[in-house]
Amino acid sequence: MEKQLATPIYILSGFLGSGKTTLLQRLVNDWQEQGLRPAVIMNEIGDVNLDGLLVEKRVPMTELLSGCICCSIRGDLSMEMAGLIEREHPDVIVVEATGIANPMEILDGVTEAALYMKIDLKGVITVVDSAYLLELHREQKGKTFRLMQEQIRAASCLVLNKTDRIDADGQEELRSIIARWNSFAPVLPAVRCEVNIGDMLASLGGKIRRPEMPGHRTGETETAGEREHDGGGAHSRAHSHTHHDHVMVYTHYLRGPVDSGEFERFVAGLPREVYRAKGVLTFSDTASRFLFQYAFREPDFLRITPQGEVPDVVVFIGEHFSKSAIEEGMRALER
Numbered sequence: 001m002e003k004q005l006a007t008p009i010y011i012l013s014g015f016l017g018s019g020k021t022t023l024l025q026r027l028v029n030d031w032q033e034q035g036l037r038p039a040v041i042m043n044e045i046g047d048v049n050l051d052g053l054l055v056e057k058r059v060p061m062t063e064l065l066s067g068c069i070c071c072s073i074r075g076d077l078s079m080e081m082a083g084l085i086e087r088e089h090p091d092v093i094v095v096e097a098t099g100i101a102n103p104m105e106i107l108d109g110v111t112e113a114a115l116y117m118k119i120d121l122k123g124v125i126t127v128v129d130s131a132y133l134l135e136l137h138r139e140q141k142g143k144t145f146r147l148m149q150e151q152i153r154a155a156s157c158l159v160l161n162k163t164d165r166i167d168a169d170g171q172e173e174l175r176s177i178i179a180r181w182n183s184f185a186p187v188l189p190a191v192r193c194e195v196n197i198g199d200m201l202a203s204l205g206g207k208i209r210r211p212e213m214p215g216h217r218t219g220e221t222e223t224a225g226e227r228e229h230d231g232g233g234a235h236s237r238a239h240s241h242t243h244h245d246h247v248m249v250y251t252h253y254l255r256g257p258v259d260s261g262e263f264e265r266f267v268a269g270l271p272r273e274v275y276r277a278k279g280v281l282t283f284s285d286t287a288s289r290f291l292f293q294y295a296f297r298e299p300d301f302l303r304i305t306p307q308g309e310v311p312d313v314v315v316f317i318g319e320h321f322s323k324s325a326i327e328e329g330m331r332a333l334e335r
């Protein structure tokens with residue numbers, strides 16, 4: 001029998017809208033240029049996978065929808081991985097987790113898969129939205145802040161993304177915050193995840209590491225706010241699922257084209273509780289379709305020609321927002 005090599009696995013973590021798909025595209029391009037065959041496992045909390053539209057059609061991809069990889073569909077992860085390896089024999093697999101996933105839980109899922117599959121877990125790459133983290137750190141509160149902290153702690157490598165949205169002082173401040181939470185992972189500042197992929201992957205040559213526990217740190221002390229969000233330093237797995245309780249998703253399928261100006265005004269007026277949105281829209285005043293993105297109050301539109309059947313749909317993700325208010329607003333646009 002042919003001896004099968006272990007398939008390298010990378011986990012892509014980072015809060016909603018931080019830039020994971022942007023980095024995934026770069027990774028995939030880089031591997032393809034080297035003649036390698038990457039495959040992707042994507043996980044979305046919504047019931048549509050819009051990020052998939054951004055990944056090249058030639059790349060084998062499986063999707064885990066309508067749940068977070070780290071809890072409700074964790075068992076599916078190893079099954080999907082086994083299926084993907086058997087069907088496609090990829091040279092490497094990237095698992096892009098939902099932005100609300102706790103990377104430690106995904107690590108457990110992948111480790112579980114390693115029991116009956118030849119895989120080689122290379123590391124957790126965490127993408128950080130610099131502006132968002134800076135704001136949350138200054139406020140020192142919220143489950144989102146705590147989750148970002150966990151994602152940073154679990155990282156084997158950190159991409160400090162969206163540095164175009166902060167100044168040099170902000171970048172210094174972030175570096176010292178991150179160094180307190182994770183002093184091992186190399187930190188790569190970037191705009192649109194433009195990092196040297198070769199260097200980044202080389203830094204992940206080694207093993208996955210467990211995050212540092214606040215109580216085990218040496219040197220610097222944590223701030224009161226950090227301590228509060230760690231539950232007094234007892235960073236426990238018992239807390240690991242609570243961060244999902246507050247996340248809500250509303251998926252709105254559009255009945256038809258909407259006016260682009262009106263849509264932009266609607267987006268500008270979204271409540272702060274909606275921290276991520278994405279969708280595919282047809283505008284009545286332009287000819288083509290657009291992939292719409294909204295992350296940390298910044299909208300983005302990309303002209304696209306989707307292959308196959310893709311409905312006009314917008315997914316809104318956030319905390320405790322009024323789904324009916326969003327629905328009403330969207331319905332008004334459709335009229």
Ligand SMILES: Nc1nc2c(ncn2[C@@H]2O[C@H](COP(=O)(O)OP(=O)(O)OP(=O)(O)O)[C@@H](O)[C@H]2O)c(=O)[nH]1
Binds near residue numbers: 099190294
């Ligand atoms: N200003 C700015 N925007 C960025 C940067 N990197 C990515 N974006 C934008 O941020 C939005 C989200 O990027 P994605 O790569 O889709 O983020 P993600 O982490 O995959 O998002 P989820 O899958 O929803 O968790 C898109 O509109 C990107 O164009 C950056 O460095 N600066």
